[in-house]
Amino acid sequence: MLIVFTATLISCEDSTRLPALPPGAEAISLLGDTLRTPSLSPDLFDEYNRNLLEAVMEYRVDPEEMDALIWLGRRTAYMGLYRDAVRIYTEGIFKKPEDPRLYRHRGHRYLTLRKFDLAIDDFKMAEILMRGSEDQTEPDGLPNAAGVPQSTLKSNVWYHMGLAHYLKGDFENAVESYRKALELDLTNDMRIAVLYWYYSSLKRLGMDADAGRLIAEVSEEIELFENQTYLNLLLVFKGVFxxxxxxxxxxxxxxxxxxxxxxxxxxxxxxxxxxxxxxxxxxxxxxxxxxxxxxxxxxxxxxxxx
Structure with a gap:
């Protein structure tokens, strides 16, 4: 009931540029398969559903408040309703087109839906709108065990833009995006995630020496909250693991x-x-x-x- 109700909150014209799909379908894979709303365990479903209900109530208090709209979009996506999340962020863009956070989050969900070019367009717009502004810590919708946020608006924009290019096989632009990300003040977790995809991009370009130098300082001693798998993989690449x-x-x-x-x-x-x-x-x-x-x-x- 709540899921259906959430979709009715979106009053703007559907300008998401997403193709029509059968009921229950979220996307078409790059291999032509129909991708349907992922199933959640009963406990996770109940938790995410409660969080979504809270987000709905906050949104209804003030539909013009972008923090509330962004959380509604994020909570909707955690339920596996990625197309609805895109519609929510699109509504936000109609209301406040100068807010880079809306493009950052919509771009992320375009990535999920395999719409890489649309994602890149959104990340580029977010980057333009962020210029000259201070970075801001991004609160976690699915926090780590310590409850400590590990990313920022700017780092997420460059990280996800690099990933969109990587997924397209455009490794040159992926490298440029990750180079920009490393210019920011990153946490260990975000730095390791960036280094993983940056290294992979360089290797695809045959830039083995550059790739090796990039992860020369990566070690088992780096303390992380959430990206241990990326660190472990980098250590495999180095021959440590x-x-x-x-x-x-x-x-x-x-x-x-x-x-x-x-x-x-x-x-x-x-x-x-x-x-x-x-x-x-x-x-x-x-x-x-x-x-x-x-x-x-x-x-x-x-x-x-x-």
Whole structure:
């Protein structure tokens, strides 16, 4: 009931540029498959649904308040309703087109829906609107165990813009985006995430020496709140960890799209293309389709199939 009601809150014309899809479908994958609203465990569903109800109430108090609208969009997305989240952010853009946060969040959900060019357009607009302004810490909708936010508006814009380029196979522009991200004052967690995709982009361009220098200072001693898998993968790339060790220590390794894509990436970097694609095919077969690692695996398979 609440999910249906949430969608009715969006009063603006649907200018999201998303194609019409059958009921329950959120997107079409890069391989042509219909992607439906992901299922949640009963406990998670109840938690996310309560949070969404609170966001709905806050929005109804003042529909012109962008903080409330952004949280409504985020809580809607956590329920797996990514198209509705895009509509919410689009409404916000109609109301306050100068707010870069709206483009940042809508771009993120365009990424989820495999609309990479639309995502890049939004991130570019966010970057323009952020120029000359101070960065701001971004509150976490799904906080880490310590409850300490790890990213900012500007770092998220550059990080996700780089990812959009990477997923398109445009590694040159991905490198430029990640270079911009590293110019910011990043937390350890955000820096490690940026370094992972930056390194991967450089390797795809054959810039092995630059890639090696980029992660020269990465070590096991770096303290993190939430991006341990990215750090572990970088240590595999450096030869510090063995890939089999990661499969042993990571919980639910088969389902972990981040780990799976990264290990496939490592095999590809070392000339084991068949092994890489086997891993990526397993991710696409069994994984959680909104995850960035899943989308990256999907993009790799789509490119090889032409």
């Amino acid at each position: 063995d890939s089999d060790y990661l499969m042993e220590v990571e919980e639910d390794a088969v389902q972990n799209a981040t780990l799976g894509y990264g290990l496939g990436n490592w095999h590809l970097m070392n000339g084991r293309e068949e092994r890489a694609f086997k891993i990526w095919e397993e991710i696409v077969k069994e994984g959680f389709w909104p995850a960035f690692g899943y989308i990256a695996a999907e993009a790799e398979i789509a490119r090889i199939r032409g």
